[in-house]
Amino acid sequence: MNQVATRPYADQKPGTSGLRKKVRVFQQEHYAANFIQAVFDVVEGKAGAALVIGGDGRFYNREVIQTAIRMAAANGFARVIVGRGGILSTPAASHLIRLRKALGGLVLSASHNPGGPDEDFGIKYNVSNGGPAPEKLTDAIYARTREIDRLLIADAPDVDLDRDGESRVGDMVVEVVDPVADYAELMERLFDFAAIREMIAGGFRIRFDAMHAVTGPYAREIFRRLGAREDSVVNGTPLPDFGGHHPDPNLVHAKALYDEMMGEGAPDFGAASDGDGDRNLIIGKGMFVSPSDSLAVLAANAHLAPAYQGGIAGIARSMPTSQAADRVAEALGIGLYETPTGWKFFGNLLDAGLVTICGEESAGTGSNHVREKDGVWAVLLWLNVLAKRRVSVAEILRDHWARFGRNYYARHDYEALAVDAANQVMDGLRARLGGLAGTRANGLAVAGADDFEYLDPTDQSLSRNQGLRVRFDDGSRIVFRLSGTGTEGATLRVYLERYEPAGGDLGMDVGTALQPLIAAAEELAGIARITGRARPDVVT
Structure with missing residues (x-):
């Protein structure tokens, strides 16, 4: 183990989703390492614990992952679990933390922000429930960044991130895992894949735009299991610069998908996800679904999926999200919780069993299956609803408005x-x-x-x-x-x-x-x- 002298940076206060800066900022000497060390200095229980590491594949991901692995070894972790190629979608990382009972995880992403040498990078720490660190912890991390004077880092060569299996850095085991398999199996347990397969076999067409971001491998594997055509996934290869595009699933940056869904011969269902896989865009043939409406529709129809057939405990939405979900909660006789923006505020409600489904107007929707919003989950719940109701996306929206306004x-x-x-x-x-x-x-x-x-x-x-x-x-x-x-x-x-x-x-x-x-x-x-x-x- 090496102890390396460093100096504080004054600008490492985490935002709603961790620390995000331009790549050139993170490339300053010890900038990323300072923040990681501040996390490790503040978090308790490292000795003998497991840590999950992964990211969305954006530029500078691999370099920071190698640094984080060496630092985890020097800070007493017993095991690091990292996605092959450094890849883990944010919801998959949340699931892996929970599945492997890890102390927490480092998620390397700037979400929907652009990637590349002149673009954005980010690091956030997720705690043992799989969710983003609460404000009390991020405040402590920030305080530590302002006084940090040393780094603990193992002197070791880079780990081969492209081959599954175990290796060692000092006394710590590094386990490289398939980033998709565990998550895909979770989705099969939550949803009625047989009903969706039957709908697709009947000619139902899907177009999923992965935006050259992290969900490409996830969508390809899951849609393969559902029997969808190979061309159901477009832009499915994760690229460090997201193909030069902005991986934000909205009507500006996913305009090609929108135009296709509004045109002649459109598929029956269109969707997109963002850089790290936690956001979603839903478009039916000739019908855009606003994220706020999507939350309300999914909450009203969640009972059609096996995981939620007993009903949902409650709904949470961020304050700026429309009040459409409030009317669903009132009709169902369940609780509605209005929180600040930031998924971390949903974590306590989910852990307490007060809510089952959560959502934000910024295209994030999720449930108690993980502690992050989950773009692929939202797409699959929509497909499950469509498979059970056998009507179009437009008809589902019109029926919803006729009932709730x-x-x-x-x-x-x-x-x-x-x-x-x-x-x-x-x-x-x-x-x-x-x-x-x-x-x-x-x-x-x-x-x-x-x-x-x-x-x-x-x-x-x-x-x-x-x-x-x-x-x-x-x-x-x-x-x-x-x-x-x-x-x-x-x-x-x-x-x-x-x-x-x-x-x-x-x-x-x-x-x-x-x-x-x-x-x-x-x-x-x-x-x-x-x-x-x-x-x-x-x-x-």
Whole structure:
């Protein structure tokens, strides 16, 4: 074991999903090692424990994995379990941590952010339940990064990551495993593969865009088991730069899939996942499904899958996610929990058995099978529902709206803003929150406004300043929030929601339905005036 002197970096505060920076930042001397050592210094129980390591295959993954292996050996771990090629989707890593009873895992990913030498990289630590580290732990990790002065690292050659089997680094065993097998077997236990196979054999066509990211190998193996055509998966080879594309499954970056699904001769079902496999996009033939609607539909129909046929305990959604799931929870007579953005907030609810299905408007959906959102899981639950109901995606949505009403919803992202300007927007609106009730914005009557805070019902921890909410008399609302997932500047997200009850106009164009709220948001916050941005960079 070597002890290597180092110096702290001041910018290693984890965001909602770990530490994310440009590759060139991580390539600074000891930058990645400092953060990993801070994790190991803070986490207890390392002696004799197992650690899972894997990532989404993006540029610089392999180098950091080799460093992490040598550091794990020097810090007392007995075993490291790493996906072949350094590959593990985030949900597969969560499952492997739980399956192998590991102390935790290092997940090397910047999720849906672009990859490559000039793009993004990230590291996050997941705890023994398979979920992201809670705020108390990430705060301790950050505190340690600010004072760290030494690294513990074994003097050893690189491990062969491309061959399954065991080797040793010092006294520690390194086990390279098939990254797909355990996860695929879990999916077969959760879903009615026989019913999906029968539907596919009857001519049902699928198009899954893996976006040259981590889910390609997972989708290929699972769809092979389902008897789907080989061309069901496109862009299925993980590449360090994701083929030069942005691996975010939304209507901007998955436009080719959207265009195919809206065109002549479209497949019956289209889907995509992101860089590390935890997000999903669902598109039926001629019908886009918003992530918020997807959460509500899956919760309402989960009983059609074997794993959930006894019903679900409750639903959790992030605060900015539309309230469509709330109406499902009310109809089912189960709990609905509104949390801050970040999957870590769902972990306690899942562990306590209070909820079964969780979701976020940012295309993340999952259940109690792991402690992460899971893109492939969401795709398979949709296929399970379609196989049982034998109607189209469009028909499922129309039936859902006819029963529950429709939450017209969109998110407007203003990316890479000057930090000062983004803070000026938020601070200016925050200062006015207390006086907004009873006023009007673009003619809409404001019922109330607040800065969302969350009291965790399981451990009574309190999270403040989680987003600014403005609610209107007609049930509409606007949410303003600064994102923690970017690597340059600031990203301002504006969430717009209008509820139309069952029996109302359920077939409007979303942009048209939300136009009064869009104008109200500008009047309230002055985004264009302060930032100079006349329109958002991305609308989802």
